[in-house]
Amino acid sequence: MARGSKVRKRKRVTAAVCVAGVAVVWFAAEHPGWALGITCLLGVLLAGGLVLRQRMIRAERQRFLAANVELEKVDRMSGPEFEHLVAERMIADGFRQVRQRGGAGDRGVDITALAPGHGRYAIQCKRYGKPVGARDVRDFLGALANTFAGHTGVLVTSAGLTKQARLEALGAREPLILVERDRLADWLLGTVSLLPARSAGMLTEEEAT
Incomplete structure (x- = not known):
C-alpha cells in the first residue's frame, strides 16, 4: 500500500x-x-x-x-581541530582545492591542496606537546615519496622538532617546508605565507632551522 x-x-x-x-x-x-x-x-x-x-x-x-591565533588556544585543540585550523589558514593564504584527509586511511598526509602556478602540496599536522621526532618525519617523507609523489611537503607543528628530525626534514631529496611553533603564530596571523608568490614573507627551510 x-x-x-x-x-x-x-x-x-x-x-x-x-x-x-x-x-x-x-x-x-x-x-x-x-x-x-x-x-x-x-x-x-x-x-x-x-x-x-x-x-x-x-x-x-x-x-x-582571528579567534585562534594565540598558541595557548592551539595547545588546547585536538588533532582534528588543529588540522581544520591549518586548512582554513591555507584557504585564506590563497590555496585551492584544500582537502582535509586526516584520520584513518589518510596515508600519512592530513591535508592536500593546490597552489595555483606552484603545484600540489601535502601537509602533515602535528598538534604535539613535545618535539616531533625523526620517525614522524621519516613516515611523512615516505608518504611523499610514494602515494603523494610530486607534492611539496609541509610539516606544521604546534611544537618544534628534535635535532635529528630537523636534519631528516631538511636533508631529504626534496626538503620539507617547516612551520614550527616559533613561526606558527605569524603564519596564522597571515604575516608570512607558504606561497612562493609572496616570497617576502615566505616560510623557508632556512628560516625554520
Missing part, C-alpha cells in the same frame, strides 16, 4: 513538473520580452546571492582565524 502511494506521488510530481514546463515555454513564446527580463533578473539575483555567500564565508573564516 505504501509503495503504491509513493508511486502515485511521484507521478503527481512528474505531472506537475511537466505542466510547469509547458507553461514556461508558452509564456516565453507569447511574451519573449518579459521572459528575457525575468531571466536576466533571476540571473542577477543568483549571482548576487553567490557573491554574498562567498563574502559571508570569507568573513566567517577571518573571524575563526
Whole structure:
C-alpha cells in the first residue's frame, strides 16, 4: 500500500513538473520580452546571492582565524581541530582545492591542496606537546615519496622538532617546508605565507632551522 502511494506521488510530481514546463515555454513564446527580463533578473539575483555567500564565508573564516591565533588556544585543540585550523589558514593564504584527509586511511598526509602556478602540496599536522621526532618525519617523507609523489611537503607543528628530525626534514631529496611553533603564530596571523608568490614573507627551510 505504501509503495503504491509513493508511486502515485511521484507521478503527481512528474505531472506537475511537466505542466510547469509547458507553461514556461508558452509564456516565453507569447511574451519573449518579459521572459528575457525575468531571466536576466533571476540571473542577477543568483549571482548576487553567490557573491554574498562567498563574502559571508570569507568573513566567517577571518573571524575563526582571528579567534585562534594565540598558541595557548592551539595547545588546547585536538588533532582534528588543529588540522581544520591549518586548512582554513591555507584557504585564506590563497590555496585551492584544500582537502582535509586526516584520520584513518589518510596515508600519512592530513591535508592536500593546490597552489595555483606552484603545484600540489601535502601537509602533515602535528598538534604535539613535545618535539616531533625523526620517525614522524621519516613516515611523512615516505608518504611523499610514494602515494603523494610530486607534492611539496609541509610539516606544521604546534611544537618544534628534535635535532635529528630537523636534519631528516631538511636533508631529504626534496626538503620539507617547516612551520614550527616559533613561526606558527605569524603564519596564522597571515604575516608570512607558504606561497612562493609572496616570497617576502615566505616560510623557508632556512628560516625554520
